Amino acid sequence: MPGKDVKIVGFLCNWCAYAGADMAGMARMEQPAGMRIIRVPCSGRVDPLLVLKAFQEGADGVLVSGCHPGDCHYGSGNYLARRRLELLGRMLPALGIEPERFHYTWVSASEGARWAEIVNTFTEAIKDVDEGS
Amino acid sequence: MEELIPIIKKALEQVDVVLGWAQSPAAGVAVPAFFHTPAEADAAVFDSTCAHNLAVYLPRLADKKVGIVAKGCDARSIAQLIAEGAVKRSGVFVIGASCPGMIDVKKAWRCFGFGKQVCDAAGKVAMEGKTVAREEILLWKCRGCRDPEPVICDVTVGEASSEAPAPPAEPAGIRKRFAAMTVAERRQFWQDQFSRCIRCYACREACPLCVCRDVCTIQAHEPGWAGAAVDSPQSWMAQLIRVNHLAGRCTGCEECERACPVGIPLMLLLEEQNDVVEELFGYRAGGEAKPPFLTFDIKNDTWDEER
Amino acid sequence: MRFIPEENITALLLRLSENATVWAPQVVRDTVNTVLFAPWREGAEIETGLYSALPVKGLVLPATERLFSFRYHRAGEREKIEIEVDELRERAAVFAARACDAKALVTLDALFLDGSGRSYNDQHYRARRGALTVITLACTSCDSACFCSSFEDGAAATAGSDLIFYPVSGGFLAEAVSATGRELAALDLFQESNLEKPPLAETAKVELARLGQRLLDKFDDIDFWRRTAEGCLSCGYCSYACPACHCFNIFDEMESDRAGGRYRCWDACMFYAYTLESSGHNPRPEAAHRYRNRLAHKFSYFPLNRGEFLCTGCGRCIRGCPAGRDVRDVIKALGAG
Numbered sequence: 001m002p003g004k005d006v007k008i009v010g011f012l013c014n015w016c017a018y019a020g021a022d023m024a025g026m027a028r029m030e031q032p033a034g035m036r037i038i039r040v041p042c043s044g045r046v047d048p049l050l051v052l053k054a055f056q057e058g059a060d061g062v063l064v065s066g067c068h069p070g071d072c073h074y075g076s077g078n079y080l081a082r083r084r085l086e087l088l089g090r091m092l093p094a095l096g097i098e099p100e101r102f103h104y105t106w107v108s109a110s111e112g113a114r115w116a117e118i119v120n121t122f123t124e125a126i127k128d129v130d131e132g133s
Numbered sequence: 134m135e136e137l138i139p140i141i142k143k144a145l146e147q148v149d150v151v152l153g154w155a156q157s158p159a160a161g162v163a164v165p166a167f168f169h170t171p172a173e174a175d176a177a178v179f180d181s182t183c184a185h186n187l188a189v190y191l192p193r194l195a196d197k198k199v200g201i202v203a204k205g206c207d208a209r210s211i212a213q214l215i216a217e218g219a220v221k222r223s224g225v226f227v228i229g230a231s232c233p234g235m236i237d238v239k240k241a242w243r244c245f246g247f248g249k250q251v252c253d254a255a256g257k258v259a260m261e262g263k264t265v266a267r268e269e270i271l272l273w274k275c276r277g278c279r280d281p282e283p284v285i286c287d288v289t290v291g292e293a294s295s296e297a298p299a300p301p302a303e304p305a306g307i308r309k310r311f312a313a314m315t316v317a318e319r320r321q322f323w324q325d326q327f328s329r330c331i332r333c334y335a336c337r338e339a340c341p342l343c344v345c346r347d348v349c350t351i352q353a354h355e356p357g358w359a360g361a362a363v364d365s366p367q368s369w370m371a372q373l374i375r376v377n378h379l380a381g382r383c384t385g386c387e388e389c390e391r392a393c394p395v396g397i398p399l400m401l402l403l404e405e406q407n408d409v410v411e412e413l414f415g416y417r418a419g420g421e422a423k424p425p426f427l428t429f430d431i432k433n434d435t436w437d438e439e440r
Numbered sequence: 441m442r443f444i445p446e447e448n449i450t451a452l453l454l455r456l457s458e459n460a461t462v463w464a465p466q467v468v469r470d471t472v473n474t475v476l477f478a479p480w481r482e483g484a485e486i487e488t489g490l491y492s493a494l495p496v497k498g499l500v501l502p503a504t505e506r507l508f509s510f511r512y513h514r515a516g517e518r519e520k521i522e523i524e525v526d527e528l529r530e531r532a533a534v535f536a537a538r539a540c541d542a543k544a545l546v547t548l549d550a551l552f553l554d555g556s557g558r559s560y561n562d563q564h565y566r567a568r569r570g571a572l573t574v575i576t577l578a579c580t581s582c583d584s585a586c587f588c589s590s591f592e593d594g595a596a597a598t599a600g601s602d603l604i605f606y607p608v609s610g611g612f613l614a615e616a617v618s619a620t621g622r623e624l625a626a627l628d629l630f631q632e633s634n635l636e637k638p639p640l641a642e643t644a645k646v647e648l649a650r651l652g653q654r655l656l657d658k659f660d661d662i663d664f665w666r667r668t669a670e671g672c673l674s675c676g677y678c679s680y681a682c683p684a685c686h687c688f689n690i691f692d693e694m695e696s697d698r699a700g701g702r703y704r705c706w707d708a709c710m711f712y713a714y715t716l717e718s719s720g721h722n723p724r725p726e727a728a729h730r731y732r733n734r735l736a737h738k739f740s741y742f743p744l745n746r747g748e749f750l751c752t753g754c755g756r757c758i759r760g761c762p763a764g765r766d767v768r769d770v771i772k773a774l775g776a777g
Contacts, residue, residue: 048377049374052370052373053358056366056369075431076429076431079429079431079434079436080429082436083413083414083425083426083436084380086413087406087409087413088377090412090413091405092316093316093319094405095319095320095373095402096316096317096318096322096323097320098317158584159584159585159644159766160585160758160759160766161584162764163764164671164763164764165671165763165764167670167671185762185763189673190670190671193727237472239472239473240472240473242490243472243473243490246490246583247490247491247583247584247759248583310470331494331503331676331680332503332676333676333677333679333708334675334711335673335677337675338673338675339675339762339763346674346712347674347713360691360693361504361689361691361703361705362504362506362691362693362701362703362705363503363504363705363706364504388762392673394493394494394677394681394762395468395471395476395493395494396468396470396471
């Protein structure tokens with residue numbers, strides 16, 4: 001639906017991506033309005049079921065963002081997340097969810113501009129899928 | 134398989150109970166049976182209708198020493214339970230049965246009605262003079278079977294089959310249709326399929342690796358992963374929980390799909406997940422190695438970020 | 441007796457479809473042998489040979505029923521709850537029900553529609569039951585899981601049906617049981633006939649004499665029940681597939697911050713959570729305890745309280761059990777009457 005706000009749920013690690021998003025906001029970088037951010041202690045907290053539940057409750061897209069590999073505040077949480085989320089992402093086509101609707105990525109606290117770019121690209125990709133179907 | 138009975142009797146000298154099969158006169162097929170005494174063991178059978186995966190009973194009998202008649206695929210479930218610590222290797226005595234491939238008794242029941250004898254005394258498929266090509270009524274998992282011989286066993290019974298397992302079948306019926314669907318069509322497909330789910334949880338209870346059972350999170354009101362209302366979206370979520378919790382653990386025994394009383398093709402989900410796990414982690418559940426989501430070691434991580 | 445030629449069946453179903461959803465047993469697409477009662481549309485093939493996986497009870501006691509919607513709203517200083525009861529607006533007709541299913545509706549009626557005041561009178565059940573027409577197809581054949589002949593009139597039971605069809609050459613004899621049935625049988629699609637009713641199926645018989653007492657005698661022998669239930673996987677299929685089982689649980693589900701719905705959902709006594717208390721104690725911790733309860737309710741408590749078995753011998757719990765359990769084996773194991 002052209003013009004419709006896409007609803008995106010973002011699970012953001014408290015120690016990096018959440019601060020990065022905050023930075024993007026403070027710098028007044030343009031970001032889509034339909035983004036709903038849920039702060040989590042670590043990307044390792046993001047159970048793949050949280051992602052599926054968000055889709056089931058009507059999210060158009062789900063974005064998970066944590067610390068870059070090697071930088072996890074707790075040592076290995078993002079490595080655990082990576083394994084689970086990669087599996088989930090590959091399962092999505094069989095579940096009837098376009099893989100473009102899900103993305104996991106690494107954003108540090110100082111990467112406000114990178115965050116804004118990721119969100120905007122992700123949103124555009126979802127819009128493309130919505131228009132295509 | 135005559136030689137099975139003395140083997141079970143012998144096993145009973147050292148175990149409390151042996152899990153096997155006995156003929157059900159009502160169903161006309163073999164059903165799971167628990168043999169406690171040598172006299173009971175006289176009823177033991179092993180034929181092409183022994184599709185049930187008896188490993189499902191092992192975690193419930195963890196306080197007993199248990200003998201179990203296991204096909205190749207069942208042995209993978211036992212190995213998985215041992216690898217995960219749900220069952221002790223010393224607590225099970227595995228009687229490995231050489232498996233000729235199991236038939237889908239539902240197909241026989243569709244043709245002949247419930248309760249007609251499916252196998253003759255020699256264990257061969259024989260249905261009222263009508264001939265059905267064996268390959269046509271084999272269970273899907275038996276086509277292209279990768280493990281006709283048990284991966285773990287203490288004693289074997291039956292000659293290893295000289296015939297190669299039936300080759301993998303070309304996806305037919307629902308599998309073919311599903312493979313050709315677009316993602317959006319699949320979304321609708323699952324909604325249709327789960328609209329008939331009644332949440333009897335036979336899929337969970339028949340699954341040897343669904344070890345939580347009584348305290349399963351699907352039925353928890355808090356945090357309420359799946360709503361109590363039995364409608365398609367909630368039932369779908371309930372099944373996704375099960376599938377997700379079987380990541381890297383499912384041995385592909387197909388019991389959930391066999392147990393489903395309303396015929397939901399659950400293996401489409403689990404087969405896909407098993408393939409992805411094998412591709413990502415080079416891991417196939419049912420060996421000696423612990424599952425990848427249980428054993429991650431950051432020091433030996435070989436993940437390619439660019440993959 | 442009235443007779444309807446086979447070629448008029450479609451016309452009859454179309455006539456019924458004018459003001460009701462017609463439910464008929466059909467094989468579910470792409471499944472091996474799953475038969476369910478599903479809305480019938482012209483051209484759909486009706487399966488009367490195989491048994492449906494679920495009985496017709498879902499039409500009066502659905503797996504999930506939204507009892508009412510609720511919404512919080514502020515009235516001055518106070519929070520109030522506004523409730524809106526969901527009304528049933530659709531009529532339903534079931535075609536080719538089996539006598540064992542129809543008969544169980546009468547058992548459910550006594551529980552949910554009791555006019556005597558002994559039990560309660562449920563408005564949702566009443567609405568669905570009042571809007572349901574039952575056309576039963578009498579069984580002239582059966583399979584080895586059937587055991588309706590153990591109970592009184594067996595395959596010849598007429599209770600719960602509005603109209604009963606008996607297969608005869610070229611069509612069906614139609615016996616009206618209720619006023620609705622008589623109205624239907626008077627339609628021009630039917631004609632008079634002097635054909636004889638066909639012989640009905642004789643199904644397996646189990647010894648039910650003194651069964652309630654035999655069960656109670658064995659009640660405390662937990663080892664007996666452990667042996668009996670040892671293959672049982674403790675799933676809920678037998679309860680959900682039983683035409684007479686009627687346990688339910690009630691849930692409130694929030695659908696937004698301020699609004700939600702109250703649901704009545706099937707529950708099964710084979711589930712651990714069925715008797716789990718909030719303290720964490722569970723009086724039926726093992727499958728054996730639950731299995732004992734399920735059978736004792738069907739064959740002991742219910743008959744003692746209400747004078748009839750909570751079982752009609754439809755055999756679904758035998759046909760569909762993923763572990764191949766057979767309730768008749770337990771009845772036999774309880775000893776002779």
